[in-house]
Amino acid sequence: MDRNPSPPSSDDEEGQTEDSIGSTVYSKHWLFSTLTRLIELVTKRDKSQSDEDDDDETPLELDEDMENAICKVWDMSMNEEVALFLKEFNAPEIFLGIISKSKCNRLTEICVGILGNMACFQETCAAISEDELLGEVLLLLMCDPDPPTLLETTRLLLTCVSRADVMNTWLERIRKRPSVRDNLCFIMSSSTNGELLVKVGELVDKLFDVDEDLMIGWIKAECAKSDTPADGEEEPGVLGLVPSLLEAAKQLKYDSPEGLDVYLHILQLVTTVDEGIQAIVQHPEDGRQTWEFLFDLTCRDLCQPGDPPLIVQEQKTILSSILAVMSVVFTSQIEQEYTKIGKNLPLIGSLTRILGNLETCQKKNDDKLRSERDEPRDSECEEDFHLQILKDVCCEFLANLLSRLTK
Known part of the structure; x- marks a missing residue:
């Protein structure tokens, strides 16, 4: 005669509880055994390498079961x-x-x-x-x-x-290791892995945001090394920070708008210090490439004539970064061919359009507040703050362009 199985005994339940990691269902025993197996595997491989005394170290081969477990x-x-x-x-x-x-x-x-x-x-x-x-x-x-x-x-x-x-x-460790800067620049300048480039950009952005001295040190590293070549030898070229940032931004231009935003914010941070401005403008080719890339983004990609005015809401942070960098370069490089006003007349139309879209957005926000008759929420205040930053940067840059035009 069939019957329901007996419920688990209290001893079984107690044993399961003791084997669980905290309040989870994960087993301590299973985790112990998995890590122990892994240690034994690596130790065995290390011992065999030592016994063979072979300089050519063969990588450990990870079987499927061990890989799945870890x-x-x-x-x-x-x-x-x-x-x-x-x-x-x-x-x-x-x-x-x-x-x-x-x-x-x-x-x-x-x-x-x-x-x-x-x-x-x-x-x-x-x-x-x-x-x-x-x-x-x-x-x-x-x-x-x-x-x-x-x-x-x-x-x-x-x-x-x-x-x-x-x-x-971590900041102290990173400061003591110049190789970190060089490795990050190499990744930014050569990698085609979008996910890696975005994460590296987020790391550099965070480092520069919390440690201005570190940022200045990394900017100046190229000059310091290029000024002291070894006697009788050509020292390997040191990757420039700005060209590396620019290369990563170009790689992410179409694949990751968020990643592009991150790299343009890094460029903006770089231009908040004199050393960063000089890093862009002291080499005419670096300055030209930076300007042309940002010019194309402003005049050909972002906030175009056929876009709805509200597009400026989505693009406010990236536009703020772009225009802030361009404004600094424009006022620092009057004598350069690429900043001559005759070649940059389309910028006036783009900036005017951005300001028009900003005004439309502001009116809609004001109308919404009047209709709701409520205090603005924190998210709305933050949004207005970013739009105001974009408006200020845009007005300053446009004023500089028009001033140059009248001359």
């Missing part, structure tokens, strides 16, 4: 209780050893990805940031040729730099 750990690490459990298990130290020994791109990517998830939580981020050796290795990974590894490393660094409690620790 990827599950990667997914699990998005949970704070799992992240804390991994910290107690000394996972950051374990992953440091694996990254150093395995020479396996996929495994390095996964390990850094897990650390990146752990860094999303305050306690685990602090533990990762306090590990000096791990911090050094992560910065060294910025020269890794593997794009997925670079993406996860950049994501981890951005997460850490964005946390106020550990920000200074």
Whole structure:
């Protein structure tokens, strides 16, 4: 005779509870065994390499079962209780050893990805940031040729730099490693991986936003190195920051409007200091390429005659960055061919159109407030703030253009 199965005993339930990580359904035993298997795999491979005494290190081959298991750990690490459990298990130290020994791109990517998830939580981020050796290795990974590894490393660094409690620790490390600047410039100037370029841009944008001295140091690095060539030898060219930013922006022009916005904001930050303005205008070719790229965006891509006036709402931040940079270059390079007013008359029409669209948007916002008779919401105040910034920048640039025209 069929009957319903007996309910689990209280002992079974207690055992399951003891094996669970916090309030999750994830198993401590499974996580222990997975990390142990991974350690054994890497240790065995490292020992075999030592026994063979071979200088040509062969990367560790990750079988499908092991890869699937460690990827599950990667997914699990998005949970704070799992992240804390991994910290107690000394996972950051374990992953440091694996990254150093395995020479396996996929495994390095996964390990850094897990650390990146752990860094999303305050306690685990602090533990990762306090590990000096791990911090050094992560910065060294910025020269890794593997794009997925670079993406996860950049994501981890951005997460850490964005946390106020550990920000200074990472800024100090980055200041001490000029190679970080060189590696980021290389990625920006040569990569075609859109996702990586966006994340690198977000990292550089954050670094420059919180540390002006670091930004100035990176701007001046090219001049400092080019002024001191080795005797009798040609020193390898140092990638310029501005050309690297410009190359990344061109790459993202059509593929990622958000990424393009990020890089143009970096250019705007660069022009807030004298060193940054000089970096753009002191080399005529760099200045010309920057100007022509921004000119095309303004006159041929953004806020065009057939666009609805409300398009300026979507494009307000990117337009503000573009016009701010162009205004600075225009007033700094009167003698340059590319800034002559005769070649830039279309800018007057574009700026006038932007101002007209701004006026239309402002009227609609005012009408909406009058009809609702409510206090403006925070989001509306922020929107009005950004529109006002665009209006101010646009008016200043247009005034400079018209002043030059009358002369």
